[in-house]
Amino acid sequence: MTTATAPRAIGGHRDSFAATTRSDRWWQGWVLTATGLFVFFGYLTLRAFQGTYYWFDPYISPVGSPPLFTPASGYPGSVPLNHAWFGTFPSMWPRWVPQSPAFFIPGLAIAFRATCYYYRKAYYRAFAASPPACGVRGASLKYRGETRLLLLQNLHRYTLYGALLLLCFLWYDAFAAFFKGGRFGIGVGTLVMIINASLLSGYTFGCHSWRHLIGGRKDCFSCDAGSKRAHGIWKKSSWLNSRHMLFAWLSLFWVAFTDFYVSMLSRGVIKDLNTW
Numbered sequence: 001m002t003t004a005t006a007p008r009a010i011g012g013h014r015d016s017f018a019a020t021t022r023s024d025r026w027w028q029g030w031v032l033t034a035t036g037l038f039v040f041f042g043y044l045t046l047r048a049f050q051g052t053y054y055w056f057d058p059y060i061s062p063v064g065s066p067p068l069f070t071p072a073s074g075y076p077g078s079v080p081l082n083h084a085w086f087g088t089f090p091s092m093w094p095r096w097v098p099q100s101p102a103f104f105i106p107g108l109a110i111a112f113r114a115t116c117y118y119y120r121k122a123y124y125r126a127f128a129a130s131p132p133a134c135g136v137r138g139a140s141l142k143y144r145g146e147t148r149l150l151l152l153q154n155l156h157r158y159t160l161y162g163a164l165l166l167l168c169f170l171w172y173d174a175f176a177a178f179f180k181g182g183r184f185g186i187g188v189g190t191l192v193m194i195i196n197a198s199l200l201s202g203y204t205f206g207c208h209s210w211r212h213l214i215g216g217r218k219d220c221f222s223c224d225a226g227s228k229r230a231h232g233i234w235k236k237s238s239w240l241n242s243r244h245m246l247f248a249w250l251s252l253f254w255v256a257f258t259d260f261y262v263s264m265l266s267r268g269v270i271k272d273l274n275t276w
């Protein structure tokens with residue numbers, strides 16, 4: 001004779017994976033987040049390793065900016081030599097590593113995103129599923145806070161400086177995209193690059209670390225003129241901060257789209273509408 005066994009329970013709830021008393025479609029956010037992170041980060045990583053088709057005069061993909069070095073040959077769609085800051089890749093560059101400018105400054109963006117407070121929540125939930133959503137039983141992983149491997153997360157406040165530097169380059173690229181062969185003009189690619197820099201600015205200036213740096217660390221906002229000014233900037237940052245998730249996704253999507261647009265032009269698949 002078999003005996004029915006009641007499910008194990010904690011606090012009156014079943015404790016098997018994904019067990020919940022929620023009746024909404026909580027898993028939709030989980031699936032969308034995991035898919036989005038996988039697709040966009042996967043695409044950008046692939047493009048970084050390709051090191052090709054990131055230039056179409058006067059546009060440069062964010063994946064290849066700034067072009068510190070350019071390959072000597074064999075990489076179609078790379079920046080011409082006169083646009084590379086320091087000429088061709090040094091001869092000591094390992095043969096087995098693609099000659100891609102994405103391995104320099106754009107790497108700072110990866111460090112910034114990987115340690116972002118919003119993305120931590122997103123990828124903890126999406127990939128570790130611990131828990132996959134509020135009120136849902138997760139995988140039985142032992143959470144150790146920002147310790148051990150996750151200790152690196154604490155570097156976020158420093159990665160912010162790298163992201164600010166990158167932002168300067170991206171705005172420079174966006175304004176340089178108004179000039180082709182020294183002539184002023186405007187093309188769809190110019191607008192794509194301006195939107196890219198704007199969305200990344202919205203994401204960066206809504207960062208928790210930035211908000212702390214420009215005002216959050218102050219004890220008094222009304223004590224002197226400098227603190228009052230800081231309060232004004234802090235309030236603007238707070239507005240962006242409350243929409244940080246939105247800007248995180250919009251900017252991630254648009255970085256990938258900007259690269260895709262430039263690469264399609266560079267491959268000759270599409271034509272750019274412009275005034276030149």
Ligand code: FES
Nearest residue numbers: 116117118207208
């Ligand atoms: S908290 Fe998200 S970028 Fe800093």
